[in-house]
Amino acid sequence: MNELTVKYKNELNTVSMRKFNAKEMDLFFSICAKMKNTNTSIVRFSFEDLKGLSDYRMTATQHFVKDLESVYDKMLELKYRVEDDDGTIDKFVLFTKFRINPKKKYVEISVQPELEYILNELTNEFTQFELREFTRLSSSYSKTMYRLLKQFKNTGFYTVKVTEFRELLDVPKSYRMTHITQKILQPIEKELSQYFDPFIIKKVKAKKGNRIDRIEFYFKEKENNKKLPHIPLYNWLKDESLNFIE
DSSP: OOOOEEEEEGGGGGSOOTTOOHHHHHHHHHHHHHHTTOTTOEEEEEHHHHHHHHTOOOOOHHHHHHHHHHHHHHHTTOEEEEEOTTOOEEEEESEEEEEEETTTTEEEEEEOGGGGGGTSOOOSSEEEEEHHHHHHOOOHHHHHHHHHHHHTTTTTEEEEEHHHHHHHTTOOTTOOHHHHIIIIIHHHHHHHTTTEEEEEEEEEEOSSSSOEEEEEEEEEEOSOOTTSOOOOOOOGGGOTTSEEEO
């Protein structure tokens, strides 16, 4: 049911999704997938729809409501900073309204008007990926790296400083490079190899000393992924439980 495309401007990839776990990332990007091209309208999701989109497996309403609240609390920490030529600084959050109704089992969401271009006004600089592929990944690290690699899929090469890598993936400060290799890079390689072939991760040392300065990713999207079962496209136009409210 979640055969949808997630599409947004690349700058969303520069915002660290700190504290989001894998399940919360699935919910967040499922919302993004359905919010695109809705301008500033309020979109109502039934719990059933949102669970289907995000491949949410737990059935208890209480747990789902708790996870929705947690997602929005963390959404509020995803701030955009804009500074114009005269030095005026504005900060925004992407979504302005998040109403959860446990009895009627729906959630209503709206986009910040000043930032609707993130999901709506897309030009050549955007990231796009299949929601179904994203939700199949189990690690939050793999999900973040998957999005970043999709941004650079035309070149098949992505390089990132270790300091920026730590920031983007919210790597624990206590992690040394051995921990990063074992607990982050190896799981990323294992999971993303199902979507990219070849998929190579290279650690590059600094010019002086033995310190790792940056991490390079060499990859190519698989044209056909035979491991994934074919699921027919869901016709959202006939789904009366998903309402767009002007």
